[in-house]
Structure formats: C-alpha cells, structure tokens
Amino acid sequence: MSRRDGADGTGEAAAVTALRRIAGLPGLALHGFIGLVYPPSCIACGSATAVPHALCAGCWSEMRFIERPYCERLGTPFSVDLGAPGLVSPAALSDPPVYQRARAVARYDATARRLVQRLKYEDRLDLAGALGAMMG
Numbered sequence: 859m860s861r862r863d864g865a866d867g868t869g870e871a872a873a874v875t876a877l878r879r880i881a882g883l884p885g886l887a888l889h890g891f892i893g894l895v896y897p898p899s900c901i902a903c904g905s906a907t908a909v910p911h912a913l914c915a916g917c918w919s920e921m922r923f924i925e926r927p928y929c930e931r932l933g934t935p936f937s938v939d940l941g942a943p944g945l946v947s948p949a950a951l952s953d954p955p956v957y958q959r960a961r962a963v964a965r966y967d968a969t970a971r972r973l974v975q976r977l978k979y980e981d982r983l984d985l986a987g988a989l990g991a992m993m994g
Contacts, residue, residue: 900917902914902917902972903916913988920969922970923964924963924964927939931946931954931958931959932947932960961993963989963994973985973989
C-alpha cells in the first residue's frame with residue numbers, strides 16, 4: 859500500500875477519476891442538448907446522419923473512390939488491372955511531372971466536388987477532418 863492509499867484500499871487516483879467523471883457530466887449534457895437542437899447532418903447535402911461530420915448513405919454511394927490499380931505517379935485510375943504493382947501511366951512517362959507522386963481519394967465529380975469547393979471557397983474548415991479521414 860502506498861502513502862496515498864487509504865485504509866480501505868481506495869486512493870487519490872480513484873478520487874481524481876471520480877472527480878473527472880463528475881466534471882465531465884455538464885459537458886456531456888450540453889453535447890446531448892446540442893445534438894437534439896442541431897442533429898448531425900451530412901457534410902455534403904445536409905440530410906440527417908447518425909453521426910456528426912459524415913456523409914449520408916446517398917452521398918456516400920455517389921462518391922467514386924479511386925482504388926488500385928492507378929498510376930503511381932499521377933494517381934489516375936487505370937481501366938484494367940494488369941496485376942503488376944507500381945505501374946506508371948503513359949501520360950506520366952511521356953510528360954513526367956515535376957513532383958514525385960500525386961494521389962486523390964475520389965474522382966472530382968458530384969459529391970467530391972461539392973465538398974472540396976465548400977472547403978476552399980466557403981471557408982468550411984470543419985470539413986477538413988472528415989476529408990482528411992477519407993484520405994487515410
């Protein structure tokens with residue numbers, strides 16, 4: 859038993875933990891109230907979602923994510939999987955970019971365009987976390 863422990867085996871650490879839980883209750887209540895007044899909504903279209911800072915099912919299905927195979931230099935998707943890792947597109951070979959690698963998480967159309975334009979032109983910095991999470 860350490861000096862800080864009481865005779866019943868509880869100590870300062872348990873008291874601090876209990877105080878932190880009690881202190882956090884007003885914040886949880888406020889968060890719950892805000893969730894009732896302003897329920898979570900889709901970051902792209904504004905419809906209701908189960909969790910904040912997420913896409914609704916409709917917008918998620920519209921996102922055209924870029925998956926392998928894609929050009930390792932430009933990040934553009936290939937229409938056919940040749941089964942070899944690290945392929946570079948003819949465009950990257952014929953006119954090599956000055957950078958080593960570019961990568962996009964999704965094609966820049968519909969939902970993705972709407973999200974990027976809101977981030978850039980409407981100063982919606984609250985979208986940065988969700989978009990960053992999509993990039994991995």
